[in-house]
Structures are given as C-alpha cells and as structure tokens.
Amino acid sequence: MIGGVGAMPGQPGALPDEALDALVAVLDEIRLGRPSSRAELVAQTGLSRSVVAQRVSELIDRGLVVEGDPRPSTGGRPPRQLSFQSHAGHLLVADLGATSIDVAATTLDGRIVGHLDEPADIAAGPDAVLERVDKLFERLQAGTRGIGGRAWAIGIGVPGPVEFSTGRPISPPIMPGWDGYPIRERFVARYGAPTWVDNDVNLLALGEWHSGIATGHDNVVVVKVGTGIGAGIISDGRLHRGAQGAAGDVGHIQVAGARSVVCRCGNVGCLEALAGGAALARDGEEAARSGRSARLAAVLDRGRAVTAEDVAIAASFGDPVALELLQDAGRRVGTMLAGIVNFFNPSLIVIGGGVAQSGDALLASIRETVYRRSLPLATRDLLIQRSSLGALAGVMGAAAMVADELFGRDGLARWVAAGVPAADMPGT
Ligand SMILES: [Zn+2]
Known part of the structure; x- marks a missing residue:
C-alpha cells in the first residue's frame, strides 16, 4: 500500500470509512473546483488542518493530485496549489444515437481531447455497431495528441431505457437486437476497464449539469x-x-x-x-x-x-x-x-x-x-x-458519468488501494 492511512485488518490497503469520506471530500474539491491550497481546502471542506494534510499526501502518493509551484505570499510560508492529475489516464466514451455514433477521449476530469463521429444505424444491432465503436476508439487512442496513460474507464450512452446496475438495455423500442445485451461485460472484457452505460437523456442532463447551462x-x-x-x-x-x-x-x-x-x-x-x-x-x-x-x-x-x-x-x-x-x-x-x-x-x-x-x-x-x-x-x-452544449452534449455527459462513478465514494473505495481502477468494479 502506498501512503500512510491505516489499513483495515484483513483488507490490505482499504480505507476506514472516515478516512474515505475525507478523501472523497478533498478530492472532489480539487477535481471539481479550481486548484486550491491546503488552507483553502480546510475552509472548503470543514475538515481539520491535519486531516486535510494527510488526505492530500495520500492523493499525491497515489498519483491523483499534483502540487504546483508556490504562489507569491504576503508573509509566512508561500502556499502551494494542488491540482487534479487529469492526465494520469484517459476516459473513452461513446454516445450512440438512432442514426449516429459520437466518440471521445477525455482527460480524467472529463475534458474532451479527441472527438470523432460517423453515421450509423442503431438497428444494425450490437455486434455491428459496437465493432465500429471499437474502431473509432482505436483511432482516438492512436491519433489523439496529449492523451494520457491507459483507458481508466469507459462510458456508453444509448437511445433507450437502460438498467443502470447491469448496464443492459431493457426492451428498447428503437434498438432491435439490443434487449438485454451485456454492453458492460463486452467492454470490460475487451478493454480491461470499468464500464458504465446509461440512456442518452440522463447523459444530456449530466453534461448540462457539469459543464453546461445547468x-x-x-x-x-x-x-x-x-x-x-x-x-x-x-x-x-x-x-x-x-x-x-x-x-x-x-x-x-x-x-x-x-x-x-x-x-x-x-x-x-x-x-x-x-x-x-x-x-x-x-x-x-x-x-x-x-x-x-x-x-x-x-x-x-x-x-x-x-x-x-x-x-x-x-x-x-x-x-x-x-x-x-x-x-x-x-x-x-x-x-x-x-x-x-x-x-x-x-x-x-x-x-x-x-x-x-x-x-x-x-x-x-x-x-x-x-x-x-x-x-x-x-x-x-x-x-x-x-x-x-449542442452536438457534444452526449459525450460530455458520458465523461461526467464515468468520472462521477470512478471518483465517487463507492468507486474510490473499490480501487484506490490498488492504485488503478479494476475492470470488474461496477456492480461488484
Ligand atoms: Zn409510449
């Protein structure tokens, strides 16, 4: 285990609840807000100075947070800015519409660094459509400048109802051949990365809420x-x-x-x-x-x-x-x-x-x-x-969904001790 927070007996590397809560609170501030100093994190989270210091060094040790150069100070020790290590890996997302595929590679905080789209017929069925998603993902990974590390997670949006806990479409009216199809298992097996699937409207909502008008x-x-x-x-x-x-x-x-x-x-x-x-x-x-x-x-x-x-x-x-x-x-x-x-x-x-x-x-x-x-x-x-958000709303929302799941409390609890996200983490 990296870092010094107490491991639970029999669970090497797992964090006790309280430490995990504090870790999530500190990471959320750094990940979703602007770069902050330790003193600012104390003010924003309401946690004590020593708890913030411990969780920050934990996040730095795990490669999720980096410390910048000292800022000019009016006196005393100059504060250092902490920011999210958004290039430690990348996210791959796809927004499947009735007649189109949009894919994007994003940083770990959901910023789009590469985007491709092409016409497609969702009614062609999962094998044909998802094979094209693979091809587009390959092109993104090979051809996107500034893409970091490996794919940490995958997000897929589909134009029909999805049982979120299993990542399967359920009786989708305009998606013949997709009913009950194990989209998640397919991507987990192929990419070794945790995968989440949701309907296009939820992703639009997440996109607008994280980066748009909401x-x-x-x-x-x-x-x-x-x-x-x-x-x-x-x-x-x-x-x-x-x-x-x-x-x-x-x-x-x-x-x-x-x-x-x-x-x-x-x-x-x-x-x-x-x-x-x-x-x-x-x-x-x-x-x-x-x-x-x-x-x-x-x-x-x-x-x-x-x-x-x-x-x-x-x-x-x-x-x-x-x-x-x-x-x-x-x-x-x-x-x-x-x-x-x-x-x-x-x-x-x-x-x-x-x-x-x-x-x-x-x-x-x-x-x-x-x-x-x-x-x-x-x-x-x-x-x-x-x-x-226009045409990019779906992929932006998918990236927001994946980042939320990966860095949310339940997500972090499953993988942070191991250092990188485990492929089988959703629903386990
Ligand atoms: Zn109806």
Whole structure:
C-alpha cells in the first residue's frame, strides 16, 4: 500500500470509512473546483488542518493530485496549489444515437481531447455497431495528441431505457437486437476497464449539469425532444435514476383527452406519440399531402419525406400549419412539465434535442404553458432554457458519468488501494 492511512485488518490497503469520506471530500474539491491550497481546502471542506494534510499526501502518493509551484505570499510560508492529475489516464466514451455514433477521449476530469463521429444505424444491432465503436476508439487512442496513460474507464450512452446496475438495455423500442445485451461485460472484457452505460437523456442532463447551462443548479429537469421524448432529473445535486434506471421516461405519460395514436411502446395516447419528433414528421407529412402547407409540400416535391426539422424550419418562415403543429406539441410537453414542476419544484428546466434546437416556436409554447399551468410558488424563480452544449452534449455527459462513478465514494473505495481502477468494479 502506498501512503500512510491505516489499513483495515484483513483488507490490505482499504480505507476506514472516515478516512474515505475525507478523501472523497478533498478530492472532489480539487477535481471539481479550481486548484486550491491546503488552507483553502480546510475552509472548503470543514475538515481539520491535519486531516486535510494527510488526505492530500495520500492523493499525491497515489498519483491523483499534483502540487504546483508556490504562489507569491504576503508573509509566512508561500502556499502551494494542488491540482487534479487529469492526465494520469484517459476516459473513452461513446454516445450512440438512432442514426449516429459520437466518440471521445477525455482527460480524467472529463475534458474532451479527441472527438470523432460517423453515421450509423442503431438497428444494425450490437455486434455491428459496437465493432465500429471499437474502431473509432482505436483511432482516438492512436491519433489523439496529449492523451494520457491507459483507458481508466469507459462510458456508453444509448437511445433507450437502460438498467443502470447491469448496464443492459431493457426492451428498447428503437434498438432491435439490443434487449438485454451485456454492453458492460463486452467492454470490460475487451478493454480491461470499468464500464458504465446509461440512456442518452440522463447523459444530456449530466453534461448540462457539469459543464453546461445547468451548472450550479441542484434541482433540474432536462427534457430531450428528439425523435422521442424523455427527461433526465438532477435532484438535490445528484442524477436521479430511480429504482431500476427508468426515472424520467416522461414520453410515455398518457395525454388526457388526446386522439388515440398508438405509441412505439404499444400503448395509446403517449405524449411522445403526439408531440415527439416522429409525431411532428408524421403530422407535417400529412399536412403536406393534404395541401394545407405549401412549404411542407415543397419538401415532398423534392422527393423526400418530411422531417420534424422541416416542420421547425417551415414554422420559422411563418408557415401557419407548421407553427400550429409546434405550438400544439409545445402545449402538450408544457402540460406534462407543469405536472412535473408541481411535483418536483426544479429551479431550471432545460429543453434539448434536435426538435427543440431547430426553432423558437416549441420553446415559447412550452414556456407559456408551464408558467400558466404550474403553481405560483413553484414558478416564481423557475427558469426554462434551451440546452447549451449542442452536438457534444452526449459525450460530455458520458465523461461526467464515468468520472462521477470512478471518483465517487463507492468507486474510490473499490480501487484506490490498488492504485488503478479494476475492470470488474461496477456492480461488484
Ligand atoms: Zn409510449
């Protein structure tokens, strides 16, 4: 064992609870905040001077923290800045969409140092899609300047429900062949690195919360309006996944009094089947065929199907039918969110996803409905804003997820004594 903190009998290198708590508190300050001196860490953590000194030397011995040059001082011994050793290894992350793969290599604090993307069809199945992820990871590892050490951990985002404890997709509607597929085991076996898997919306929420518009908010709902509709929930400063990982699946809440459209989940009248991107495309196409929208009919004339993005563009040019479709979708999403606001009292709602990014009409309609339908106390300081991270949100969120798991209390407890993360650490 490196460092001098007392090992538990029979568990060489394992830290007693109290020491582990202090280690996590000190590492979090250094890792997530700005570089700090020991005195600043004492003030920020509330730990005693001697405990901070012990944990810092422990982290330095383990190669997770480095000590910089002394800062100029007004008197006494000049303080030294401590910073996170973010290049000791790297993280590999992939964000699998319905029609694309985004991969990134990041530093251990989740900063992207290499990024690649390519079109892909998730319906091609796990073997074909994950083989391409391997190829892209190989290219990143071989071709990224400044990539440090070996891959310490891997994060994968998929466009469907995931049982977080096992890293397996469960009955994902748009991912044929992926139901129950052991994504985690596959990457652990191949890379010898711990792997975590989550759905794309939770990763969007983590990305916005760590590095985007939700930074500094402890209670946030991030809604993704893409082909489908889903939400990621930050509750009391943590991602809330629920008992199995299904929390936030708001797209399948039934809309009261709606026409009976069958959803891809098999139920009737789901929000997603009425207001998601696929629904907008369907209704836009119908408006084009019936001659109600000349601008959307022009899309058909060019020989292709109408997409949700076409509807958003037509609305931004003032097409009344497209505008009505988006306003209607916004009202339905807003009504769902008003219920969430009354139940959960977030300080921020972030609207992301392809449909939300492509125009103002949807966002305006969501805002108007939420403020009208929620209770005054819940909306007094409520902000509703557009997602800020764009195309990199998924990989940034995946990196944030992996860093949280790796350097969180449970994660550190499993590997810090050994010096490097163990491949089999999640769920063990
Ligand atoms: Zn549904």
